[in-house]
Amino acid sequence: MALVVQKYGGSSVADADCVKRVAQRIVATKKAGNDVVVVVSAMGDTTDELIDLAQKVSPLPPARELDMLLTAGERISMAVLAMAIANLGHEAKSFTGSQAGVITDGSHGKAKIIDVTPGRIQSALEDGSICIVAGFQGVSQDSKDITTLGRGGSDTTAVALAAALNADVCEIYTDVDGVFTADPRIVKKARKIPFVSYEEMLEMAASGAKILHLRCVEYARRYNIPIHVRSSFSQKEGTWVVASTEGTEVENAIISGVAHDRSEAKITVVGVPDKVGEAAGIFRLLAGAEINLDMVVQNVSAVATGKTDISFTLPAADSKTALDALNKAQGTIGFDSLRFDDRIGKISLVGAGMRSHPGVTAKFFGAIADAGVNIEMISTSEIRISVVVAQDDIDTAVQAAHSAFDLDSDQVEAVVYGGTGR
Amino acid sequence: MALVVQKYGGSSVADADCVKRVAQRIVATKKAGNDVVVVVSAMGDTTDELIDLAQKVSPLPPARELDMLLTAGERISMAVLAMAIANLGHEAKSFTGSQAGVITDGSHGKAKIIDVTPGRIQSALEDGSICIVAGFQGVSQDSKDITTLGRGGSDTTAVALAAALNADVCEIYTDVDGVFTADPRIVKKARKIPFVSYEEMLEMAASGAKILHLRCVEYARRYNIPIHVRSSFSQKEGTWVVASTEGTEVENAIISGVAHDRSEAKITVVGVPDKVGEAAGIFRLLAGAEINLDMVVQNVSAVATGKTDISFTLPAADSKTALDALNKAQGTIGFDSLRFDDRIGKISLVGAGMRSHPGVTAKFFGAIADAGVNIEMISTSEIRISVVVAQDDIDTAVQAAHSAFDLDSDQVEAVVYGGTGR
Numbered sequence: 017m018a019l020v021v022q023k024y025g026g027s028s029v030a031d032a033d034c035v036k037r038v039a040q041r042i043v044a045t046k047k048a049g050n051d052v053v054v055v056v057s058a059m060g061d062t063t064d065e066l067i068d069l070a071q072k073v074s075p076l077p078p079a080r081e082l083d084m085l086l087t088a089g090e091r092i093s094m095a096v097l098a099m100a101i102a103n104l105g106h107e108a109k110s111f112t113g114s115q116a117g118v119i120t121d122g123s124h125g126k127a128k129i130i131d132v133t134p135g136r137i138q139s140a141l142e143d144g145s146i147c148i149v150a151g152f153q154g155v156s157q158d159s160k161d162i163t164t165l166g167r168g169g170s171d172t173t174a175v176a177l178a179a180a181l182n183a184d185v186c187e188i189y190t191d192v193d194g195v196f197t198a199d200p201r202i203v204k205k206a207r208k209i210p211f212v213s214y215e216e217m218l219e220m221a222a223s224g225a226k227i228l229h230l231r232c233v234e235y236a237r238r239y240n241i242p243i244h245v246r247s248s249f250s251q252k253e254g255t256w257v258v259a260s261t262e263g264t265e266v267e268n269a270i271i272s273g274v275a276h277d278r279s280e281a282k283i284t285v286v287g288v289p290d291k292v293g294e295a296a297g298i299f300r301l302l303a304g305a306e307i308n309l310d311m312v313v314q315n316v317s318a319v320a321t322g323k324t325d326i327s328f329t330l331p332a333a334d335s336k337t338a339l340d341a342l343n344k345a346q347g348t349i350g351f352d353s354l355r356f357d358d359r360i361g362k363i364s365l366v367g368a369g370m371r372s373h374p375g376v377t378a379k380f381f382g383a384i385a386d387a388g389v390n391i392e393m394i395s396t397s398e399i400r401i402s403v404v405v406a407q408d409d410i411d412t413a414v415q416a417a418h419s420a421f422d423l424d425s426d427q428v429e430a431v432v433y434g435g436t437g438r
Numbered sequence: 439m440a441l442v443v444q445k446y447g448g449s450s451v452a453d454a455d456c457v458k459r460v461a462q463r464i465v466a467t468k469k470a471g472n473d474v475v476v477v478v479s480a481m482g483d484t485t486d487e488l489i490d491l492a493q494k495v496s497p498l499p500p501a502r503e504l505d506m507l508l509t510a511g512e513r514i515s516m517a518v519l520a521m522a523i524a525n526l527g528h529e530a531k532s533f534t535g536s537q538a539g540v541i542t543d544g545s546h547g548k549a550k551i552i553d554v555t556p557g558r559i560q561s562a563l564e565d566g567s568i569c570i571v572a573g574f575q576g577v578s579q580d581s582k583d584i585t586t587l588g589r590g591g592s593d594t595t596a597v598a599l600a601a602a603l604n605a606d607v608c609e610i611y612t613d614v615d616g617v618f619t620a621d622p623r624i625v626k627k628a629r630k631i632p633f634v635s636y637e638e639m640l641e642m643a644a645s646g647a648k649i650l651h652l653r654c655v656e657y658a659r660r661y662n663i664p665i666h667v668r669s670s671f672s673q674k675e676g677t678w679v680v681a682s683t684e685g686t687e688v689e690n691a692i693i694s695g696v697a698h699d700r701s702e703a704k705i706t707v708v709g710v711p712d713k714v715g716e717a718a719g720i721f722r723l724l725a726g727a728e729i730n731l732d733m734v735v736q737n738v739s740a741v742a743t744g745k746t747d748i749s750f751t752l753p754a755a756d757s758k759t760a761l762d763a764l765n766k767a768q769g770t771i772g773f774d775s776l777r778f779d780d781r782i783g784k785i786s787l788v789g790a791g792m793r794s795h796p797g798v799t800a801k802f803f804g805a806i807a808d809a810g811v812n813i814e815m816i817s818t819s820e821i822r823i824s825v826v827v828a829q830d831d832i833d834t835a836v837q838a839a840h841s842a843f844d845l846d847s848d849q850v851e852a853v854v855y856g857g858t859g860r
Contacts, residue, residue, distance in 0.1 A: 032494035039495075066514065072454035073461075073518050074525040081524065084532050085517035088510040092488065095507035096495050102503065103496040110506050115582070136582075160537070160558075 018184040019141075020045055023055040023151065023174035027191050028248040029093050030060035038189075038248065039100035042146060046106060051141050053181060055151045055174040056097055058089025079124030083153075083164045087113070090150035090170075098148045108146040111136060113153035113162075117180070118173060120154035120163045127154055127163035129172065129235075132180035141181075149177060168229020175232050179239035186236065187244045188228065194245050194254030195220070195227050197273040197423040202411050205424040209272055210253070211261045216272045216366050217243075219400040223364030224277025233257065261368070270369030270376065271421040276414050277362040278407060280310060281332040282393070285342065287352025290324045297349055298326060298342070305341040307334045310362075311395040311404065323352070327393065329404060332358050360392065361410040364402040365417055377401055383420035389413045440606040441563075442467055445477040445573065445596035449613050450670040451515050452482035460611075460670065461522035464568060468528060473563050475603060477573045477596040478519055480511025501546030505575075505586045509535070512572035512592075520570045530568040533558060535575035535584075539602075540595060542576035542585045549576055549585035551594065551657075554602035563603075571599060590651020597654050601661035608663050610650065611670035616677035617642070617649050619695040619845040624833050627846040631694055632675070633683045638694045638788050641822040645786030646699025655679065683790070692791030692798065693843040696836050699784040700829060702732060703754040704815070707764065709774025712746045719771055720748060720764070727763040729756045732784075733817040733826065745774070749815065751826060754780050782814065783832040786824040787839055799823055805842035811835045 022042065029035050046052045066085050070077045077085075094110040101108035117133035137147045151170025154163050165172055171188055178186035195217070196206040212220075214237035221230045227245060236243050236257065246254025288294050295314060302309060310329045330338055335358060342354055363384075370376040380401055384391060389412055393404035405413050418424060444464065451457050468474045488507050492499045499507075516532040523530035539555035559569045573592025578585050587594055593610055600608035617639070618628040634642075636659035643652045649667060658665050658679065668676025710716050717736060724731060734750040752760055757780060764776055785806075792798040802823055806813060811834055815826035827835050840846060 032491065035495055069454065069514070069518060070521055073457055074521040076525075077521040078524045078530075081517045081520045081530075081532055084520075085514060088513040088517075091510040091513065092491070092507060095503045095510075096491060098503040098506075099492055099499040100495040102500045103498075108500075108503075110503055 017049055017051060019051045019053070019181060020185055020187060021053045021055065021174050021178040021181065021183045022187045022189060023170055024057065024097075024189045024248060025170065025191070026057040026060055026063070026093075028189050029056060029097060032096070035059070035093075035096055035100050039097060039104055041248070042097075042101060043104045043106050046146055053137060053141070053147045053149060053177060053183070054097065055149050055170055055177060056090060056093050057151050057170045058086075059093045059096070062089040062092065080161055083124045084162050086164055087150065087153045087162050090152060094148045094150050098146075101146055101148075106146055107144060108148055109140050110148040110150070111140075112150050113173065114155035116147075116149045116177065118149075118154035118176065119157050120165065122156040122158055122161065122163065124161075124163055126166035127156065129154060129165065129176050130157055132176050134177060134180050137177070137181065149173065168231050171229050171232035172235055175235045175239075175241055175243065178241045179235065183241065185242050185244055187246060188232075189246060189248035190227060191247065191249065192227065193247045193250065193252055195225070195257075195273070198414055198418045199225075199276065202276070202414050203274075203418045203424075205426075206418065207423060207425040209255050211256045211258060212272050213261050213368055214257060214259060215399055216368055217257045219364065219366045219397065220273060220275045223275035223366060223400065223402060224279070224362060225273070225275040228257070269367065270373050271365060271367035271423065273366055273423065274414050274417045274421075275364045275366060276410050277364075278410065279332055280329045280360060280362055280404075281335045281356065281358035282327060282329050282360050282404065283335070283338060283342070284325055284327040284355040284357075285349075285351045286325050286355060287321070287323045288326055289350055290322050294349065295326055301341055301345050301349075302330075302338055305337050307338045307341075311393050311402065313393050329360070329362070329393065359407045360404050361407040362402055362404050363410065363413050363417065364400055365421070366400045368399050370401070371398055379420055380417060383416045384413050387412050387416035389416070439471055439473060441473045441475070441603055442607055442609060443475045443477065443596050443600040443603065443605045444609045444611060445592055446479065446519075446611045446670060447592065447613070448479040448482055448485070448515075450611050451478060451519060454518070457481070457515070457518055457522050461519060461526055463670070464519075464523060465526045465528050468568055475559060475563070475569045475571060475599060475605070476519065477571050477592055477599060478512060478515050479573050479592045480508075481515045481518070484511040484514065502583055505546045506584050508586055509572065509575045509584050512574060516570045516572050520568075523568055523570075528568055529566060530570055531562050532570040532572070533562075534572050535595065536577035538569075538571045538599065540571075540576035540598065541579050542587065544578040544580055544583065544585065546583070546585055548588035549578065551576060551587065551598050552579055554598050556599060556602050559599070559603065571595065587653075590653050593651050593654035594657055597657045597661075597663055597665065600663045601657065605663065607666055608658065609666045609668060610654075611668060612649060613669065613671065614649065615669045615672065615674055616667050617647070617679075617695070620836055620840045621698065624698070624836050625696075625840045625846075627848075628840065629845060629847040631677050633678045633680060634694055635683050635790055636679060636681060637821060638790055639679045641786070641788040641819065642695060642697045645697035645788060645822065645824060646701070646784060647695070647697040650679070691789065692795050693787060693789035693845065695788055695845065696839045696843075697786045697788060698832050698836050699786075700832065701754055702751045702782060702784055702826075703757045703778065703780035704749060704751050704782050704826065705757070705760060705764070706747055706749040706777040706779075707771075707773045708747050708777060709743070709745045710748055711772055712744050716771065717748055723763055723767050723771075724750075724752075724760055727759050729760050729763075733815050733824065735815050751782065751784070751815065781829045782826050783829040784824055784826050785832065785835050785839065786822055787843070788822045790821050792823070793820055801842055802839060805838045806835050809834050809838035811838070
């Protein structure tokens with residue numbers, strides 16, 4: 017008998033009919049002889065509706081209370097899902113994050129899981145129950161206050177529970193069939209990837225592939241929990257995210273896929289005195305403002321002026337904070353001016369095979385150049401190459417790279433359920 | 439400095455604007471130098487909407503999961519109320535029933551409070567916070583499952599917290615100005631009662647006055663917590679429910695008020711053998727079916743047949759269960775037939791003064807008879823007289839009794855906010 021942890025997102029439980037269909041799927045897994053723990057998000061737009069309600073009474077609600085409010089969303093979905101399962105004749109019990117032993121730090125709205133002590137889940141499993149656990153939420157170790165985990169929280173809950181329960185697999189149900197070689201909305205011939213390593217998935221998540229959140233994949237890698245990303249709308253095998261793809265059909269693939277990201281912006285600090293420590297001062301300043309930089313490029317210094325330009329990318333949402341911090345420090349740092357561009361995009365080629373295959377970089381740049389797209393910035397890791405281009409060129413560049421590395425499928429395979437509004 | 443526990447019902451926090459107004463009232467109480475603990479119900483129709491959602495996935499949802507679902511309602515209202523208070527510049531913290539230490543037995547949907555251990559509330563009060571506590575909910579002592587208290591649950595939460603915290607007063611905010619001498623929708627000249635004793639309030643609650651639930655008054659009497667029932671839509675003094683009205687302006691009133699109840703039905707068991715133990719057998723049977731009987735009348739046995747009729751009233755909602763149980767046992771008990779009437783009503787005259795004032799009963803019956811209303815059943819306690827009449831005669835009988843005991847006000851005083859849909 018295997019222990020399966022399943023996670024269903026908000027679109028999979030959007031209304032009563034969706035909940036009933038998910039319940040049938042869960043019962044089928046149980047009937048196949050598995051112990052089943054289900055992590056569920058809030059139904060459909062519930063979270064947005066609760067945020068709207070909060071905004072109506074307070075423009076800046078206290079984080080503790082916002083967490084208390086938002087966690088009502090999963091409380092509703094998990095109880096309703098447990099009812100739907102009971103209606104099919106199987107015992108089901110719902111548990112809040114706190115009841116399931118999801119212990120976090122005290123950072124409301126973006127809490128980190130410190131520990132998982134799922135004693136009550138284990139007892140309920142031993143009694144033969146299907147366990148439904150609220151995703152996205154926990155309880156703080158010190159103050160015992162209710163916390164939420166922030167973006168990707170429910171996926172992280174599922175993987176953390178799978179690790180604590182020593183589960184055989186963590187199935188992440190979503191509205192697409194798995195992880196694709198590129199976004200099927202851009203590349204019609206994108207293929208589903210049957211197996212991908214944690215490292216590649218991490219690079220893809222960091223490069224804008226939205227299907228799994230970085231934290232969730234990091235957690236899975238640390239505890240070696242196989243993740244199976246699959247569609248809640250079909251029975252097809254999805255994508256397995258595992259420690260190693262050795263022995264699988266994709267072992268010899270050089271490139272796993274092409275990811276893209278439209279959510280970043282670029283800031284250039286113009287005319288920075290080219291002295292030791294100047295760049296460090298800028299990055300210390302931005303770190304102090306809690307800005308996560310992505311790519312950084314320092315131009316070669318102009319001999320005539322002894323000055324240089326420093327460009328970096330960052331989440332577009334953090335732009336104002338970063339620009340304000342830099343402006344305030346202009347006197348101290350002594351740069352000439354700031355330039356800002358939020359019409360950029362990032363394209364990343366990810367593949368464990370590039371470690372041992374020289375020439376990948378040249379081929380990638382060549383394909384993008386041949387498509388008539390200008391590269392503004394470059395950054396690389398051992399298994400990833402990223403370039404920044406103008407946002408309007410993203411589709412062209414992604415398609416060009418996808419074809420150049422023979423990733424195109426013979427047929428249009430991808431079905432993007434997301435396009436239906438789910 | 440006084441400690442005030444306030445309870446706001448669902449109609450007082452029906453939407454964001456209502457929540458903001460309640461927040462102002464709470465802050466005013468705090469500013470007046472009091473420590474404030476607020477018990478809040480779910481916003482407006484939230485509970486009904488959650489029940490509808492449950493019905494969509496399961497015709498008979500498990501009680502444990504229904505409680506989990508319904509408690510999301512107060513979670514939302516309490517967090518939003520805390521935000522609204524914070525927006526006015528005061529520290530507010532919300533607590534679930536479990537966090538507030540409301541320990542119950544395990545009867546989902548109708549749990550009883552076993553203990554209240556409000557350590558977290560006390561700490562938060564010491565830190566200067568206003569505490570917002572979810573009404574209607576607790577956590578079961580044995581299984582640590584979330585429970586709900588059933589009808590009148592939020593009022594009971596408020597009184598139980600007031601007792602555990604040794605509060606000076608428990609203010610119950612509602613949509614009317616207080617407790618009236620009769621339902622102002624029936625008796626235009628009904629007066630607000632400034633003071634009433636626990637005993638009288640208990641009799642009124644048991645007789646159909648809906649303003650306070652029986653359990654809540656019982657709890658207040660046991661721990662001697664003064665309850666102040668007042669309107670959340672005005673600043674007027676409401677009705678004080680206290681141990682004794684001695685020394686108050688109403689000390690010498692004989693009658694407190696006239697209550698009525700349309701929610702009961704009458705069953706007559708016709709032709710019961712008039713032998714020792716036959717009636718006991720019927721009542722044992724009904725008790726086994728968990729039917730709470732109210733009034734019981736056994737007719738004088740007819741000499742010719744040696745048989746008698748037994749009539750009793752019960753909540754109309756339990757009628758089918760009772761009739762089924764009796765029908766099944768007809769062979770054992772040996773009665774002739776059953777008669778059923780759900781077009782009845784009960785009118786009760788309540789007043790501590792009737793203990794020492796003979797003639798009250800005669801005057802009450804006289805007033806009803808003079809109004810042309812036939813009395814079907816009678817039951818009395820030391821401070822209450824109740825009669826059953828035809829449902830269509832209720833208004834007439836209530837008005838007649840109200841006038842006969844000089845309860846009519848000189849002016850139309852009552853404002854029934856309930857009539858506005860709240």
